[in-house]
Amino acid sequence: xxxxxxxxxxxTGVINRFGQPFPQPPQPWPDWDWESVVAALQEGGHExxxxxxxxxxxxxxxxxxxPDSQARPSxxxxxxxxxIQGESRFSQIPAMLEMAGVPYIGASPLGHELANDKIxxxxxxxxxxxxxxxxxxxxxxxxxxxxLRFPVVVKPPREGDSLGLQLVHEPSxxxxxxxxxxxxxxxxxxxxxxxEGREISVPLxxxxxxxxxxxxxxxxxxxxxxxxxxxxxxxxxxxQMISPAHLxxxxxxMLRDISITTFRACQCRDYARVDVRIDRSxxxxxxxxxxxxxxxxxSSYCVAANTAGHSYSSLINRILDVAHTRYFGTATPxxxx
Numbered sequence: 601x602x603x604x605x606x607x608x609x610x611x612t613g614v615i616n617r618f619g620q621p622f623p624q625p626p627q628p629w630p631d632w633d634w635e636s637v638v639a640a641l642q643e644g645g646h647e648x649x650x651x652x653x654x655x656x657x658x659x660x661x662x663x664x665x666x667p668d669s670q671a672r673p674s675x676x677x678x679x680x681x682x683x684i685q686g687e688s689r690f691s692q693i694p695a696m697l698e699m700a701g702v703p704y705i706g707a708s709p710l711g712h713e714l715a716n717d718k719i720x721x722x723x724x725x726x727x728x729x730x731x732x733x734x735x736x737x738x739x740x741x742x743x744x745x746x747x748l749r750f751p752v753v754v755k756p757p758r759e760g761d762s763l764g765l766q767l768v769h770e771p772s773x774x775x776x777x778x779x780x781x782x783x784x785x786x787x788x789x790x791x792x793x794x795x796e797g798r799e800i801s802v803p804l805x806x807x808x809x810x811x812x813x814x815x816x817x818x819x820x821x822x823x824x825x826x827x828x829x830x831x832x833x834x835x836x837x838x839x840q841m842i843s844p845a846h847l848x849x850x851x852x853x854m855l856r857d858i859s860i861t862t863f864r865a866c867q868c869r870d871y872a873r874v875d876v877r878i879d880r881s882x883x884x885x886x887x888x889x890x891x892x893x894x895x896x897x898x899s900s901y902c903v904a905a906n907t908a909g910h911s912y913s914s915l916i917n918r919i920l921d922v923a924h925t926r927y928f929g930t931a932t933p934x935x936x937x
Contacts, residue, residue: 601933602665602675603641603920604651606693606704607634611684613654619686620786623763633896637678640916644932653681653693658700665702676932677704678920680895687758690716690892705923707891711867715891718757718790724865730858731885733877735792741778745771751794754778756785760890767794795877795885800845801900802859802874803893805919807926810863812856813904817845841900843907855884862889870923873901895919 611622634650641648649664651657665675677697683689691709698709707715714720722732736748737757751769754777755762764785766777774791781789799820803813818839847855859874866889873893878884893901897912905915917932924932 601646602649603646603678604649604661604664604675605634605637605641605678606651606653606657606681607632608653608681608684609634610652610654613652613656614684615655617685621685622683622689623759623785632680634680636897636912637680637895637916640913641678641920643913644917644920646920646932651677653679654684657693658696661700661702673701673703673927675702676920676924677702678916679704679706680892682760682892688713688716690760703923703927705870705919707866707868707870707872711869712891715866715868715872715889716758716760718755718888721862721866721888722792725858725862725886728861728865730861730865731883733792733795733885733887735790738774738778738789738791739782741775741789745774745791748791749793752791753794754781754789754791756781756787757790758787759785795879795887797877797879799839800847800855800876800878800884801904802855802876803871803901803904804859804863804868804874805871806922807869810860812859813901814844814907815847815852815855816900816904816907817842818900841903843900843903851878851882851884858884858886859889862886866891869926871901871919 638648638650651660668674679693681693683692686692691712694704694707694712695709697704714724719737722735726732734748736743736745750771751767754766754768756764764781766780768774768777778789778791781787799818801816801818803816805811805813819842820839855876862874863872868889868891873890875887876884877887893899895902895916902912902915910918921931924930
């Protein structure tokens with residue numbers, strides 16, 4: 601089958617530079633090993649194209665997967681794009697593909713919006729009984745914090761990769777922390793109670809019947825820390841990944857249940873990762889869900905898949921199969937162009 605891997609390597613393919621730009625990290629973005637995804641799909645027997653997710657994408661896709669005479673899609677998109685600019689970057693490629701009639705892996709535009717707005721996510725899951733840290737939304741940092749307990753985590757609600765993440769210990773520090781979010785990311789700040797304890801990643805795969813891959817603990821050693829951008833991508837204070845995480849069966853089952861509820865509440869599809877903190881009393885709190893989690897070989901999702909017995913190639917092709925089955929009721933055909 602023809603499979604286009606859609607990514608954002610070049611942020612210049614737009615008509616105008618206008619609106620909220622793609623945020624710049626504190627350090628250069630690491631190289632995303634898209635070629636490994638391409639190689640994995642080729643190993644699965646597919647004809648693969650690496651395609652830029654910009655204004656020329658639909659023209660490129662139409663050449664690669666021309667319309668079928670019976671009006672059935674002649675190809676599939678493995679969507680790894682994060683968008684270029686604007687308030688809803690992650691939903692832009694899915695929306696273009698929906699309009700063009702091209703099937704793709706991952707969340708719909710609505711699913712990306714629900715999952716990528718951490719405030720909306722918290723409201724949705726809290727209404728379904730899923731525990732999440734107490735929070736407020738602030739614009740100035742001088743608002744009444746009520747019964748919110750310090751320390752608190754301050755972050756932009758619509759960014760990924762831990763961009764803008766700050767730990768604030770005293771109310772006197774809050775105003776500046778909120779101002780940083782508003783000034784740098786042009787959005788209100790999410791201020792939530794910091795949960796001191798263990799951090800667990802819960803990787804999910806599937807749709808109707810959702811498989812929970814082995815849980816992964818982000819072990820920071822004796823220090824209580826945050827999984828910052830620098831820790832994720834620059835090796836600064838990076839935690840050790842332990843998979844499977846050492847949890848008792850009751851707690852592990854609870855994490856699986858609340859993660860599946862979060863997945864469904866945010867209308868995710870095919871695969872996702874839920875991040876959870878467990879406090880000193882053993883109470884879990886869902887921090888967020890990533891509807892488009894990293895698939896680099898060192899990511900927690902791929903570490904979990906490896907623990908479950910997947911090679912990198914079998915994982916990538918399994919995700920494609922899950923999405924193809926969702927659309928067409930059958931696994932992905934191989935070797936067909």
